[in-house]
Amino acid sequence: MTALQDQVAEFLAAHDPKTLPRLDFLRARFDAGLAWVYFPPGLGGQAAPRAEQAGVDAAFAEAGAPDNQPGRNTIGLGMAGPTILAFGTDEQRKRHLRPLWTGEEVWCQLFSEPGAGSDLAALATRAVRDGDDWVVTGQKVWTSGAHNAQWAILVTRTDPDVPKHQGMTYFLCDMTAPGIEVRPLRQITGEAEFNEVFLTEVRIPDAHRLGAVGEGWKVAQTTLMNERVSIGAVAQPREGGMLGVLTKTWRERPELRTPQLRDRLVQLWVEAESLRLAGDRLRQQLTAGAPGPEGSAMKVAFAELNQKLSGLEIELLGEEGLRYDDWTLRRPESVDFTGREAGYRYLRAKGNSIEGGTSEVLRNIISERVLGLPSEPRVDKDVAWKDLPR
Amino acid sequence: MNSPDLLYSDVEEDLRASVRALLTDRADAAAVLARTESTEPYDLGLWRTLAADLGAAGLMVPESLGGHGASARETAVVLEELGRSVAPVPFLGSAVLATAALLPTGDELLSPLASGELTAALAVPLTTAPGSPFPATVRADGTLTGQVRTVADASAAATFVVPAVSTSDGPGLYAVDSSAATVTEVVPLDLTRRIADVTFSGATARPIVLGPAAESALDSALSTAAGLLASEQTGLAEWALTETVTYLKGRYQFGRPVGGFQSLKHRLANLYTELVNARATARYAADALAGGYDVPIAVAVAQARAAPVAVHATEEAVQLHGGIGMTWEHPLHLYLKRAKSDELAFGTPGRHRTRLAELVDLPG
Numbered sequence: 001m002t003a004l005q006d007q008v009a010e011f012l013a014a015h016d017p018k019t020l021p022r023l024d025f026l027r028a029r030f031d032a033g034l035a036w037v038y039f040p041p042g043l044g045g046q047a048a049p050r051a052e053q054a055g056v057d058a059a060f061a062e063a064g065a066p067d068n069q070p071g072r073n074t075i076g077l078g079m080a081g082p083t084i085l086a087f088g089t090d091e092q093r094k095r096h097l098r099p100l101w102t103g104e105e106v107w108c109q110l111f112s113e114p115g116a117g118s119d120l121a122a123l124a125t126r127a128v129r130d131g132d133d134w135v136v137t138g139q140k141v142w143t144s145g146a147h148n149a150q151w152a153i154l155v156t157r158t159d160p161d162v163p164k165h166q167g168m169t170y171f172l173c174d175m176t177a178p179g180i181e182v183r184p185l186r187q188i189t190g191e192a193e194f195n196e197v198f199l200t201e202v203r204i205p206d207a208h209r210l211g212a213v214g215e216g217w218k219v220a221q222t223t224l225m226n227e228r229v230s231i232g233a234v235a236q237p238r239e240g241g242m243l244g245v246l247t248k249t250w251r252e253r254p255e256l257r258t259p260q261l262r263d264r265l266v267q268l269w270v271e272a273e274s275l276r277l278a279g280d281r282l283r284q285q286l287t288a289g290a291p292g293p294e295g296s297a298m299k300v301a302f303a304e305l306n307q308k309l310s311g312l313e314i315e316l317l318g319e320e321g322l323r324y325d326d327w328t329l330r331r332p333e334s335v336d337f338t339g340r341e342a343g344y345r346y347l348r349a350k351g352n353s354i355e356g357g358t359s360e361v362l363r364n365i366i367s368e369r370v371l372g373l374p375s376e377p378r379v380d381k382d383v384a385w386k387d388l389p390r
Numbered sequence: 391m392n393s394p395d396l397l398y399s400d401v402e403e404d405l406r407a408s409v410r411a412l413l414t415d416r417a418d419a420a421a422v423l424a425r426t427e428s429t430e431p432y433d434l435g436l437w438r439t440l441a442a443d444l445g446a447a448g449l450m451v452p453e454s455l456g457g458h459g460a461s462a463r464e465t466a467v468v469l470e471e472l473g474r475s476v477a478p479v480p481f482l483g484s485a486v487l488a489t490a491a492l493l494p495t496g497d498e499l500l501s502p503l504a505s506g507e508l509t510a511a512l513a514v515p516l517t518t519a520p521g522s523p524f525p526a527t528v529r530a531d532g533t534l535t536g537q538v539r540t541v542a543d544a545s546a547a548a549t550f551v552v553p554a555v556s557t558s559d560g561p562g563l564y565a566v567d568s569s570a571a572t573v574t575e576v577v578p579l580d581l582t583r584r585i586a587d588v589t590f591s592g593a594t595a596r597p598i599v600l601g602p603a604a605e606s607a608l609d610s611a612l613s614t615a616a617g618l619l620a621s622e623q624t625g626l627a628e629w630a631l632t633e634t635v636t637y638l639k640g641r642y643q644f645g646r647p648v649g650g651f652q653s654l655k656h657r658l659a660n661l662y663t664e665l666v667n668a669r670a671t672a673r674y675a676a677d678a679l680a681g682g683y684d685v686p687i688a689v690a691v692a693q694a695r696a697a698p699v700a701v702h703a704t705e706e707a708v709q710l711h712g713g714i715g716m717t718w719e720h721p722l723h724l725y726l727k728r729a730k731s732d733e734l735a736f737g738t739p740g741r742h743r744t745r746l747a748e749l750v751d752l753p754g
Binding site: 239247250251254257259262263265266267269270271273274275277278280281284285294297298300301360362363364366367368370371372373374375376377 | 394395396397631635638639646647649650652655656658659660662663666667668669670671673674691694695740743744746747750751752753754
């Protein structure tokens with residue numbers, strides 16, 4: 001037993017998860033420094049090695065303790081939290097990290113825009129200083145969970161007269177503020193997991209600015225880096241995820257099998273297993289304190305694999321593959337790539353190579369930052385944002 | 391399930407550094423290329439240094455049997471480096487295949503093999519996959535008679551470990567002095583790993599192990615070789631990728647480095663992604679072989695994944711090098727030939743997938 005495991009045991013002895021109300025339990029766990037143990041003392045942690053986190057979570061789970069429902073607040077936990085820790089004032093950290101971790105406040109991410117996808121730094125949502133406030137107007141898109149969120153991380157354009165990377169500022173945005181309108185964005189699956197968010201003269205106090213004026217790109221880089229680290233951060237069992245769905249069908253439905261499908265299935269089995277092992281290797285490198293650049297490669301491979309697996313599943317199902325479970329517009333609380341039926345899985349997987357950096361952008365990153373090949377020509381580098389063609 | 395260690399230990403990195411320094415010094419591309427057309431296709435001086443002075447031949451052999459008491463993990467690191475240099479040494483045939491066949495038997499040959507004094511070869515076709523039926527092309531009736539085709543590193547071997555079948559004892563492994571065999575080198579696709587047909591005509595032989603123990607020793611050797619070959623394939627792929635990246639940074643066309651064109655960058659990014667995956671499977675197979683857990687699946691996955699990655703990486707390297715990639719003077723072709731031959735060694739990827747389907751219960 002490590003010292004942390006002892007602490008968990010002591011904490012559980014003093015806080016019975018069976019009798020204590022869920023939120024009280026989570027708040028007490030945060031205050032005891034047993035939430036994200038690698039965070040600093042007073043902010044839910046105790047500056048322990050990051051590798052210890054999994055063991056602590058497992059110990060709480062084993063005791064039947066309530067968790068903070070990470071699936072409902074992936075943006076908050078994976079991206080907003082680390083960014084607030086890195087760039088927030090003491091006041092901002094104190095105010096936000098606790099309700100973020102307990103899930104009392106769910107976060108969303110106001111980054112992408114209709115005119116700024118892969119080229120995020122081209123974004124056009126304007127923030128203009130007005131006394132102690134900023135007045136923000138613009139449109140954001142692909143905002144997952146905006147309909148459940150109380151807070152958002154937001155990147156805006158504060159200076160259109162300088163090149164695009166220099167004129168951005170990062171804010172923490174109260175999603176209940178007047179002038180914010182969230183509209184469901186219906187996807188090819190029929191549901192609306194994402195939203196469009198319209199901001200019309202939304203007033204954000206300067207105290208909610210994260211990082212310096214004009215430093216928004218730097219702050220956003222931290223957010224995006226954490227997004228890529230969080231992909232593949234959890235150990236998978238063999239035959240987990242999409243592959244497990246497919247092998248289960250294969251074993252239970254002998255009438256669907258053909259030799260040709262079998263070899264394709266085994267090929268994908270091999271791909272999935274090697275990707276799983278590569279993920280294990282990456283995590284072992286991170287634990288040993290030497291982060292490898294494999295993360296982007298993992299994401300490209302994961303997207304491709306999911307698309308191939310879900311495509312094969314439809315073929316395997318034959319006639320059933322022609323049917324779809326439900327086209328009704330709904331707004332799910334959390335995302336499960338393997339949830340619902342084969343058709344949904346096939347269509348949802350198409351997003352895996354677009355969200356969180358398209359596979360094309362990630363291949364640029366791999367080839368430039370890992371392999372050291374020349375960068376793409378940058379025709380927009382020295383041009384003021386307002387003069388860029390759009 | 392054990393928790394596998396997929397990284398390289400400090401000791402393994404030290405070993406890698408020693409092997410790489412030796413190969414850089416003694417097996418640069420020009421030397422390797424020149425040797426392919428010489429009358430001595432193996433660099434036996436280099437082999438002695440690697441096997442004896444660096445102790446690479448005895449890594450898998452316990453100290454009690456005269457070895458260094460390391461494991462398949464360290465042997466895998468040596469194979470990665472040999473893959474990176476395609477150095478013409480009989481490491482796979484002698485230090486991996488023949489040694490692994492003898493390991494379960496504790497035979498007296500292990501000590502001279504481990505010290506590098508003896509070079510041996512396991513007399514099986516290089517294409518033999520783990521799980522294959524015991525070969526029956528050689529009969530053992532007092533002496534050995536029969537032929538084994540396509541034996542790797544046979545012409546460098548002083549002793550053959552020969553699977554043979556006798557009427558009274560069934561399957562067995564026998565030790566035969568190479569002077570008692572006829573070794574006919576064939577023209578190989580892979581110029582840096584020689585193959586030969588080996589014929590025995592009433593050859594004097596010493597039985598090493600008979601019966602089911604012989605079958606399991608042979609299968610263990612094939613399994614070890616197939617699993618560790620994935621590390622050689624990782625080394626081949628890594629060399630091909632690194633070499634191509636370097637070339638494309640320095641090659642200018644249309645007024646800019648060719649490596650700046652996105653269509654090429656993305657192909658190299660894909661190769662990198664494949665390499666990351668191949669390396670993970672190779673490390674897993676090495677760790678599984680060292681720890682004796684999950685071996686059949688680990689080996690099948692590693693061969694099914696790493697073999698095509700090495701072929702793809704070397705094929706892409708030829709294409710992306712343009713004209714120079716088609717020349718004899720550039721060493722790339724040696725890697726392509728090795729990678730394509732390795733794809734057949736110890737079972738093709740398709741064969742390993744078929745085996746895997748049985749192992750993980752994906753019925754046909």
